[in-house]
Amino acid sequence: MKKLLVINSSLQGSEGNSSKLSASFVDSLAQVTSIDVTHLDLNAENLPHLTANEMAAWQTAEAERTPQQIELASYSERYIKLLREADYIVMGVPMYNFDSPSVLKAFFDRIARAGITFSYTENGPVGLMKDKKVFVLAARGGKYEGTAMDTQSAYLRNFLAFLGMENVEIAYAEGLAMGEESVSQSFSLFNEKISELIKNLED
Numbered sequence: 549m550k551k552l553l554v555i556n557s558s559l560q561g562s563e564g565n566s567s568k569l570s571a572s573f574v575d576s577l578a579q580v581t582s583i584d585v586t587h588l589d590l591n592a593e594n595l596p597h598l599t600a601n602e603m604a605a606w607q608t609a610e611a612e613r614t615p616q617q618i619e620l621a622s623y624s625e626r627y628i629k630l631l632r633e634a635d636y637i638v639m640g641v642p643m644y645n646f647d648s649p650s651v652l653k654a655f656f657d658r659i660a661r662a663g664i665t666f667s668y669t670e671n672g673p674v675g676l677m678k679d680k681k682v683f684v685l686a687a688r689g690g691k692y693e694g695t696a697m698d699t700q701s702a703y704l705r706n707f708l709a710f711l712g713m714e715n716v717e718i719a720y721a722e723g724l725a726m727g728e729e730s731v732s733q734s735f736s737l738f739n740e741k742i743s744e745l746i747k748n749l750e751d
Contacts, residue, residue: 660707685721
């Protein structure tokens, strides 16, 4: 049985389009294979921006941490543990103002840990979170795929690759604020892409 970690970042929680995309993907995958699913709703986590105090907690030996440092370090440690245990990672990601939600950046800041999820070498950084298959399910009000305005996709690929997660597939549902016809067409294309991705997993 494969372990699947679902990471949603919509401000609308389960009602957000990106969350609905990830739920649809999980339902489709569950029809063809056995999966053990863990859900992580970053909006519900209410993550603050990373602080110097939290970084200091990471750098303090576990036995020497204060109660406050133990609590601060627990965010990063829990998230990294969930990632390490997962075979597949599904990310529901909306586009807000040409970027991902700030809560996703707050999450990324807590999983990028030198010596833990990546290491610096004489040839540059090397990702340590390998052997993961990542599916990014991107929901957007406008249409940006393949254009210069889609800086979000490149950032997500680059960050995940930095941690060693280079096997990344992105499926888009775009034009969701451009009328009913656009929405219908977009979800149809999305479902076709999902069927293709799942079929490739089976092969």
